[in-house]
Each structure stands twice: as structure tokens, then as C-alpha cells.
Amino acid sequence: MPLPQADTLLLRGSPGKVAAEAASWLTAQGVTLERWSERDAYVETSWYDTTTKRGGRGEGDLGRLLTSVKIRCWADPGPPGQTRITVEAVYRPSYDPSERPRDREVPVPAKSGGRGIVERLLVDLNKRLGVAKDSTASP
Numbered sequence: 001m002p003l004p005q006a007d008t009l010l011l012r013g014s015p016g017k018v019a020a021e022a023a024s025w026l027t028a029q030g031v032t033l034e035r036w037s038e039r040d041a042y043v044e045t046s047w048y049d050t051t052t053k054r055g056g057r058g059e060g061d062l063g064r065l066l067t068s069v070k071i072r073c074w075a076d077p078g079p080p081g082q083t084r085i086t087v088e089a090v091y092r093p094s095y096d097p098s099e100r101p102r103d104r105e106v107p108v109p110a111k112s113g114g115r116g117i118v119e120r121l122l123v124d125l126n127k128r129l130g131v132a133k134d135s136t137a138s139p
Contacts, residue, residue, distance in 0.1 A: 002074055005107040006088035009122050011129040015041035015075040018083040018129065022073045025124055029117065031055060031071065041075035041083075050113025068092075069114030070105070071121075087121060089114035 011018055019041040023033055032046040032055035046055045051067045074086045090105035091114065108114035 002072065002086045002088045003090065003105075003107055006086045007118055007122060008084055008086045009126065009131065010078050010082055010084050011125060011131060012081060013083055013129050015077055015083045018075040018085050018125070019043055019073065021125055021128055022075070022085065022087070022121060025121055026071065026117075029120075031117070034070075043071075043073040045071045048114075048117075050117070067113055069108055069112070069117070071114065071117060073121075085122075085125065087118050089118045 013021075016038040019036065020038050023036045023038075023043045026043065026045060027033060030053055031048050033043065034046040035044040036042065047068050047070050048055045049067050050069060069089050069091050071087065071089050075083050076086070078084045089108045089112075091108055091112075092101070092104045093106060094104060096104060
């Protein structure tokens, strides 16, 4: 499940199409995808360093805290012909092997590189697919 602070936007199109557009956009930005499924309408990036613009696998670089981020997108059915996309960007401020990795993730701050990626993704998806009439984006 996405974190409560994740952004949401109601777009025109099917969940699979919206997820495919998000995956395509992230890949075009040089972000490596770790998992993505048009059928499940889900996209997850590898850890991505917003300073060096390089991706990687594993925990992310704890020494670079706010610049090593992971982005996830969920595209869920909305009203007919529309999809609600939820996008989160997270980082891991600490390493504790006694906790599950997902439990260590926290949302990136408002003025971070990861936050900028999410904002640009939503703006570009809006341009490509169009925002549905009763869209509710949460910046």
C-alpha cells in the first residue's frame, strides 16, 4: 500500500495504460525500473540517486540519504474511463536489519530531488492523458 502522503491524480485512460505511460516516462528520465506490470498497473523503480542520476539495486545508499530514492506508482480503476494514479517517493534514513525494508522507508521531503521527479511525472502524465474532471492531486 502507498504511504498516506503519496500524491494522487485522476487521469483519463485504463489502469494499464496509465501504468505504461508512467513506466515509459520514468525510463525516459534514466530511472531504472525494478518491477512493472501493465496487467497489475504497478511500477516500482530501483533505488535512484537524484544527484548522480544513476540507479542501483539493494538498499539504496544510506550515506546519501535524501538523494537515494525509490518511486512507486499504483494505477487503480476510477470512474468509467478513468484511473487514479498514486505516486510515492521514499528514502531510507537508517539501516536496521530487525525491521522489514519497507518499514524503514519514509516520504522524501518537499524540496528534494525525489519530490521533483514525482511532480514532473504527474505534470507530464496530465499533459499526455489529461486530468479527469474531478481530479484531486495532493502536492
